Amino acid sequence: MVITLTGENSFGRQHELNGLVRTFLDEHGDLALERLDGQEVSLDRISEALTSLPFLASRKLVVLRAPSTNKQFAKRVEQLFGEIPETTDVILVEPKLDKRLAYYKFLKKNTDFRDFSELDGNGLARWLCSTAHAQGPTLSMANARYLVERVGANQQLLANELEKLALYSLKIDRQTIDLLTEPTPQSTIFQLLEAAFAGNRRKLLELYAEQRALKVEPPQIIAMLAWQLHVLAVIKTGGERSADEIAKDARLNPFVVRKSQSIASKLSLAEIKKLVADLLRIDTRSKRSLLDADEALQHYLLSLAA
Numbered sequence: 146m147v148i149t150l151t152g153e154n155s156f157g158r159q160h161e162l163n164g165l166v167r168t169f170l171d172e173h174g175d176l177a178l179e180r181l182d183g184q185e186v187s188l189d190r191i192s193e194a195l196t197s198l199p200f201l202a203s204r205k206l207v208v209l210r211a212p213s214t215n216k217q218f219a220k221r222v223e224q225l226f227g228e229i230p231e232t233t234d235v236i237l238v239e240p241k242l243d244k245r246l247a248y249y250k251f252l253k254k255n256t257d258f259r260d261f262s263e264l265d266g267n268g269l270a271r272w273l274c275s276t277a278h279a280q281g282p283t284l285s286m287a288n289a290r291y292l293v294e295r296v297g298a299n300q301q302l303l304a305n306e307l308e309k310l311a312l313y314s315l316k317i318d319r320q321t322i323d324l325l326t327e328p329t330p331q332s333t334i335f336q337l338l339e340a341a342f343a344g345n346r347r348k349l350l351e352l353y354a355e356q357r358a359l360k361v362e363p364p365q366i367i368a369m370l371a372w373q374l375h376v377l378a379v380i381k382t383g384g385e386r387s388a389d390e391i392a393k394d395a396r397l398n399p400f401v402v403r404k405s406q407s408i409a410s411k412l413s414l415a416e417i418k419k420l421v422a423d424l425l426r427i428d429t430r431s432k433r434s435l436l437d438a439d440e441a442l443q444h445y446l447l448s449l450a451a
Contacts, residue, residue, distance in 0.1 A: 147226065147235040149252045151242050152261035153396075156300035158238065161259060162208070165236060169206045177202035183212035191218055195235065196228045203232065210238045219248040226255065263392070265399040269293045269300065273307060277317060282310070284317040292322050297329040298400040330361050334369040335404065341449035342408055349446055363438035367428050374424065376401060378417050380409040420449075 148165065150158045170178060179194050191212060199205035212218045218225070229235060237256065242249045252258060264272060270289035277284035284292075284307075296306050306326050310317045313325060328336075333352055340348040356366060380402060383391040388406060392399040412420075427445060431438040 147229070147237065147256040149237045149239060149256045149258045150261065151239045151252075151259070153240075154261040154263050154300065155240065156304070157261035157264075158240070161261065162236065162238060166206070166208065169204075169234065173199075173202045173204050173206070176200060177205045178208070179205065180208045180210070181212075182210045183214045183218060184210075186215075188215055188217040188221070191215065192225060192228075195225055195233065196230065198230060199232050204234060205232065206234045206236065208236045208238065211240065212237060213239055213242070213248055219246075222248060222251060223255075263398050263400070264298075264300065265388075265403055266290060266293055266298070269298060269303065269400065272300075273303060276304070276307060277311060280308075280311045282315045282317050288318055288322065291319055292317075292326070293400070294332060295322060295328050296326055297332045298398050299329075302329075327359070328355070330356065330359065330365065331369060331372075334366065334373055337446060338370070338373055338408060338449070341446045342411055344450045346447060346450045349450055350443065353443055353446065357439070363431065363442055364428075366442060367424060367431075367438075370424055371421070371428075373405070374417060374421050376405050377409045377412065378414070378421070380406055381412065381414050381417060 150161055152158060166178065177199055181191060181194055183191070191209065194207045194209075197205075237252065239252070242252070244250075267290075270286055270293055273289040273292060274284050274286060277289075292306065292310075293303065296303055307317075310321055310325055314321050333356060337349060337352045337356070340346075340352060353366075376397065379395045379397065380391060383394075386394075388402040389399050391397070392402045395402075423445060427436070427438065427441045430436040431441065
């Protein structure tokens with residue numbers, strides 16, 4: 146059996162790999178596992194691992210990470226697979242595959258092909274609910290979405306936070322989430338812009354004060370605002386394309402694109418360019434003069450609310 150694990154969702158790939166390896170080792174033991182990195186070993190070494198018989202076990206498992214980085218492997222993959230004995234299982238971990246290449250098409254057709262794409266907000270919320278259920282606690286979809294909005298779309302970070310919440314209570318609600326988690330700077334920067342474009346000056350200033358209380362310095366806030374403006378510009382130039390298409394082309398998380406579309410819809414491209422230019426001016430002046438960056442950033446954000 147040959148399994149291919151690919152896709153941009155590194156957490157999903159690694160979680161699946163860990164599960165497959167753990168299940169195999171439980172049955173066949175540590176001596177039955179061989180791990181190789183395609184960037185570090187020769188084609189001969191890969192061939193030896195694939196074709197040799199298991200030692201002191203009835204089966205062996207070979208885990209190959211990024212074997213396509215070895216160009217000779219990609220060219221001879223069909224021949225190599227034909228030489229794999231029935232006693233050997235293989236897992237190929239290919240983080241990035243070019244769908245235009247014959248290698249991709251061969252793996253898609255001839256292996257158990259598992260593609261792990263980044264999850265959007267709803268996908269992350271569903272995953273959180275099912276994971277919580279497996280661990281024991283109850284978590285509603287609404288509270289799962291709230292956790293994603295508060296912590297961000299990093300699946301590994303969400304998994305860590307969920308584990309912490311599950312140890313604290315068998316019922317995970319907003320009060321527990323607020324008590325045990327900290328809002329990530331990136332998600333709060335989005336909330337900052339959201340409050341600004343909604344004209345909510347009081348909320349805007351509260352969120353800015355929160356950022357500073359979390360020891361997020363003005364240069365960091367400028368950098369995160371610049372990143373968010375970059376996302377808005379990407380969405381705006383994406384035209385009528387879907388969030389998934391824009392995210393794929395720009396290598397952004399679909400969740401980030403979907404969440405930013407409402408703000409992008411309120412702005413023209415010319416307005417976004419002006420916001421970028423104004424932010425650049427603050428950044429430049431803060432490095433070359435005695436400009437009070439805190440005051441300048443708050444004035445910048447309040448001007449958006451106006």
